[in-house]
Amino acid sequence: xxxxxxxxxxxxxxxxxxxxxxxxxxxxxxxxxxxxxxxxxxxxxxxxxxxxxxxxxxxxxxxxxxxxxxxxxxxxxxxxxxxxxxxxxxxxxxxxxxxxxxxxxxxxxxxxxxxxxxxxxxxxxxxxxxxxxxxxxxxxxxxxxxxxxxxxxxxxxxxxxxxxxxxxxxxxxxxxxxxxxxxxxxxxxxxxxxxxxxxxxxxxxxxxxxxxxxxxxxxxxxxxxxxxxxxxxxxxxxxxxxxxxxxxxxxxxxxxxxxxxxxxxxxxxxxxxxxxxxxxxxxxxxxxxxxxxxxxxxxxxxxxxxxxxxxxxxxxxxxxxxxxxxxxxxxxxxxxxxxxxxxxxxxxxxxxxxxxxxxxxxxxxxxxxxxxxxxxxxxxxxxxxxxxxxxxxxxxxxxxxxxxxxxxxxxxxxxxxxxxxxxxxxxxxxxxxxxxxxxxxxxxxxxxxxxxxxxxxxxxxxxxxxxxxxxxxxxxxxxxxxxxxxxxxxxxxxxxxxxxxxxxxxxxxxxxxxxxxxxxxxxxxxxxxxxxxxxxxxxxxxxxxxxxxxxxxxxxxxxxxxxxxxxxxxxxxxxxxxxxxxxxxxxxxxxxxxxxxxxxxxxxxxxxxxxx
Numbered sequence: 001x002x003x004x005x006x007x008x009x010x011x012x013x014x015x016x017x018x019x020x021x022x023x024x025x026x027x028x029x030x031x032x033x034x035x036x037x038x039x040x041x042x043x044x045x046x047x048x049x050x051x052x053x054x055x056x057x058x059x060x061x062x063x064x065x066x067x068x069x070x071x072x073x074x075x076x077x078x079x080x081x082x083x084x085x086x087x088x089x090x091x092x093x094x095x096x097x098x099x100x101x102x103x104x105x106x107x108x109x110x111x112x113x114x115x116x117x118x119x120x121x122x123x124x125x126x127x128x129x130x131x132x133x134x135x136x137x138x139x140x141x142x143x144x145x146x147x148x149x150x151x152x153x154x155x156x157x158x159x160x161x162x163x164x165x166x167x168x169x170x171x172x173x174x175x176x177x178x179x180x181x182x183x184x185x186x187x188x189x190x191x192x193x194x195x196x197x198x199x200x201x202x203x204x205x206x207x208x209x210x211x212x213x214x215x216x217x218x219x220x221x222x223x224x225x226x227x228x229x230x231x232x233x234x235x236x237x238x239x240x241x242x243x244x245x246x247x248x249x250x251x252x253x254x255x256x257x258x259x260x261x262x263x264x265x266x267x268x269x270x271x272x273x274x275x276x277x278x279x280x281x282x283x284x285x286x287x288x289x290x291x292x293x294x295x296x297x298x299x300x301x302x303x304x305x306x307x308x309x310x311x312x313x314x315x316x317x318x319x320x321x322x323x324x325x326x327x328x329x330x331x332x333x334x335x336x337x338x339x340x341x342x343x344x345x346x347x348x349x350x351x352x353x354x355x356x357x358x359x360x361x362x363x364x365x366x367x368x369x370x371x372x373x374x375x376x377x378x379x380x381x382x383x384x385x386x387x388x389x390x391x392x393x394x395x396x397x398x399x400x401x402x403x404x405x406x407x408x409x410x411x412x413x414x415x416x417x418x419x420x421x422x423x424x425x426x427x428x429x430x431x432x433x434x435x436x437x438x439x440x441x442x443x444x445x446x447x448x449x450x451x452x453x454x455x456x457x458x459x460x461x462x463x464x465x466x467x468x469x470x471x472x473x474x475x476x477x478x479x480x481x482x483x484x485x486x487x488x489x490x491x492x493x494x495x496x497x498x499x500x501x502x503x504x505x506x507x508x509x510x511x512x513x514x515x516x517x518x519x520x521x522x523x524x525x526x527x528x529x530x531x532x533x534x535x536x537x538x539x540x541x542x543x544x545x546x547x548x549x550x551x552x553x554x555x556x557x558x559x560x561x562x563x564x565x566x567x568x569x570x571x572x573x574x575x576x577x578x579x580x581x582x583x584x585x586x587x588x589x590x591x592x593x594x595x596x597x598x599x600x601x602x603x604x605x606x607x608x609x610x611x612x
Contacts, residue, residue: 005361008339010369011247012386015457017397027413029404029456031397035244039236041207043080043117045277050077053280056254059106061285068284068304071106076113079192081200083114086191087150088199090172096149097121097215099142101130101159104263104285107176107188109273111152112263116213116232118203123148123215123227124264130162132575138217138225140165145227146215152188156180209233210424216266218377228377228423235270237420238380239278241399245386255279256337258307260286260298266377267344272311290316291577292569299323303333310334311342313582314349318496321355322517335363342371345582347393347462347485351492372396374462378435378442380421385459393485394459395448405441406448410477412463415448416441447479468585470503478508478557480585487560490549493518494542497570499588501596509562509599511592513569514538533565539609547612563609564599566592 016032039045049058054074063069071079087098098115100122102108108124115122123146129139143166151171153159156178163173163180173182174191214230257276261268276283284305288298290313298316312320324331341356348370357367369388374395375381382404385396398404402419418441435443447463450456464482471477480500487498487510498512514532526535542563550559570576576588589596604610 005357005365005367007367007369007388010340010371010386010388011249011252012371013245013247014387015397015459017457019456025408027406029398029406030402031241031244031400033244033400035240035400037243038209038233038240039278040209041116041204041211041232042213042235042274042277043113043204043207045239045274046073046077046080046113047204049073049277049280056280057282058277059109059283059285061106062287069106073280076106076109079110080113080117081196082192082194083110083188084117084200084203085194085196087115087118087120088203089194090149092120092149095147097123097146098150098152099146099148100124100152100264101127101162102152102154102176103127103287104259104261104268105154105176106285107152107154108263110192111174111188112214112269116207117200119207119211120150121146121212121215123217124269125217126219126262126264128575129217129225130159136162136165141224142217142227143167150174151182153178153180156185207232209236214270216264216269216377226377229425230266230270231424234380234421234423235274237401238271238399239274241381241401241421242275242384243278244400245384253308255281256305256308257281257283258286258298258301258305258310259283260288260290260312266375266380267373271373271375271381290319295319295323299327299330303330306333306336306338308337308339309342310338310340311344313345314343314347314352315497315582317341317343317348317356318352318493318515318518321352321359321493322515322521324356324359325521331359331363335360335368338364338368340369340371342373344373346481348372349485349489349492350392351489353392355493376442376444378423379417379444382417382419382421383460389459391451391459393461394451395462396459397457403441405437405439409447409466412447412449412479414466415444415446417444418442447482472502472508472556473504473506474556476555476557478502483508483558484585486549486553486558487512487546491542491545493522494538494545497583499583499585501589501599503589505600507556507561508559509564509596510560511564511566511588511595511599513566531567533567533607543609543611550611561611562599562604563611564595564607565609566595 018030020028050073055072057070058073058076060068060070098120112122125142139162152174154176156175168182173180173185174188176188209232211232212229213232215227216230217225217227261272263269286298286301288294360368372385373381374383382402383396383398385394402417405416406413422442445466447466448460449463451458451461464479468480469477484498484500488495493515496513496515498510502508516532519532519538523537546560570583574591
């Protein structure tokens, strides 16, 4: 329906890649583009923007009364310098850091950038470590590793239990609101009123590419979170690689971004934040999240902001489609000046992408290019789809400056990377180089394959997390994450997500959650006393879709032989969901072991759909 409708022009260079085959069967991939100029540090970029566009709004955040509270580039620069002076005046012991317990906020930015100016590593901690944990084990681990001298929290009352779990005897707690019980504490407002001295300029002058800017922690989904060094050089080479791909255009308006991604993660706190800073964007902080009860805030913010770019995880796009179908005002606000959409963290189901494009054509008369990026806490962003394509599920091609090594594994390639955006080490020690091979390539634990082996410039396709693979009792390997995406695409839009099961079983089964809004839009409302998972028309549609999948993929590693619809949604509290909305397959299977047994029972119950 929309395949002949043109895309809005994408102001980026087309695909280009160099491929080298090695005698051992591995492949080396590099971008066909390069760069020479690299920024000195992120705070130098901030200083330049504060001089060039001092009155442009950099960050905006909802105030308690619902109005947007704004800070210009000059405001953010001034507050960061003030916080840096507060740190320098305290003469922190070498090796100590600033820990941040807060969601993304204007104050978060001042603390983060100020710490960088003072050359004190900043450790932004994922909010779930503090607010969704009963024992605060991950928080206490992070605290022990990064050894903060300052702990900033936006609300000491909200984070009270988290703070009480820590030994704060030699720590100063800085808070925007609330009353901490720590022995030493202060108000952020007093820090931001501090007059900077030449000591701040002297500290900035000594920043170099090897200066550690941040300690960032992995999610810790399979073990304790790892502390990963983030240097100024890593972040600045990342900016240079993107600048090499962007087409210059002096008449292009400044980007307007609606951002919900947590700044405790590389995607939001490094890749997104730094890129927006470099481009002089105006960033509206979205307090919404892609989950029921919170995505409504995102919808309201889209209507208020009308972003020029929108980036999120696939589950958010599924929820957005549900809302756009029935809200003409939202369609106008979302598509009116939208230049690009971007997704990351998982593949975007093709039916979701197609429906978004159909809505875009109906609203503004053209399609919107989809881009995507791929990376990790240890690597920053290393690949990107930076060209217009109808394909979804691509991770793109290597960015300028990095080198990918693809190591054959069955019908896929294990992905490794080396380059200036890769961390020098883990656990606050340069020698803690976990996961590097003998050539210095970082092993990401993911698999890829070429979309078209004869045309490598068509890009790489994500082919699953190697750690999520499992074997049936026949010894057949199942690539669970790739199969999950196939199931969601096949059953779209009926399912919101699913977990692939079958470790030690004869065949593959699936636990899945329905998408009630999409079901209502597609099949109409059900009687009030019939829950979605009991609707016969829904079960018939699912059976038809999945048995069609089985006919196309009859092998035991792909065919879905049983389906169990789960009513209770994945839980943040029990770590089934990350704060980015992605599902931890292993944790769900462990937490719901009883449902897994029900799924594979010799005599399946009425809730289990047995498929041909």
